[in-house]
Amino acid sequence: DAVVDISGVSTGDRVLDVCTGTGEMVFLLAKKVGLNGEVIGLDNCPDMLRIAQRKTKLFTDSFFPSERISFIDGDALALPFSLNTFNCVTTTFALRNLTDISKAVEEMFRVCKKNGRVICLEISEPANPFLQAGFKLYFHRLIPLLGRIIGQGQKIKEGYPAYTWLSKSLNGFPQGKEMARIFAEAGLKDITYHPLTGGMVTIYFGVKK
Structure with missing residues (x-):
């Protein structure tokens, strides 16, 4: 997965996946952080979280201790965590559904530790x-x-x-340089963005210095 590859997540890291849905990204990241790491998935949809919890039982029985994975009900615009909590914060295909994209990125920046990474994967319109x-x-x-x-x-x-x-949420959604500007205004540095699958999705990356 491109998000996992670019995340730089390693053994012992603490990671947050915002708007986690049914937790697919959490399980991918859990394999990277190992037995001494922790991955938390946050979402405000109880139905999605119930599915994620059911999947956790299958995953942890095979790969991972259950206490190192958790799912919580929470707001992406007011993350229930202290400053400098996570080594990496991710979100996939979710920012376009939020009422305040800038605030969401600011919150992800806030809960990152120094040298922590913020990574967003989003649908984008191809240039071709x-x-x-x-x-x-x-x-x-x-x-x-x-x-x-x-x-x-x-x-x-x-x-x-x-x-x-889905189509409505794409209208006016910030892409490319505009999203990079939002990352910069939140305080992130070393910002990059990489179009994937011909530009139909883009991965955005920034570091908290």
Whole structure:
């Protein structure tokens, strides 16, 4: 996984995954921190956290002591941790769903230790015209259509129909240099961003100096 590879997470590290969902990133990171490390997944969706907890039992029976992995209900805009707590803070495909992206990055910066890393993986629009056309067709046409067919009118965030929110959340979402600026304004240094899969996703990286 690209996030794990770029994270620099090593044995004994303490790591936080923000908006963890069902915890996939937590389990990947847990393999890196080892028996002396700790990984915490935070989310504000109880249903997602219940799934993550069920998966934890399977994972810890095979790979990892259960006390080194935990999931908590919490707000990405007000992380329930002290300054300088984690060696690395990650989030994947979540910032675009938050009401205040800058605040979320500031919070991730705050809870990082000195020389800790903040890493975000997000959907992005490709620069290549051909890939861009396919991207727009898929996210702005096909996914909303599928939502109407199989979503049966279900409403999700801000009252949008199921699957329509994904395309709505991409409109105006900061990408590339704009996201790097948000990282810098939060206080992060050594900021880089790397487009992946033809630019359809981008990984953002910064260090707390």
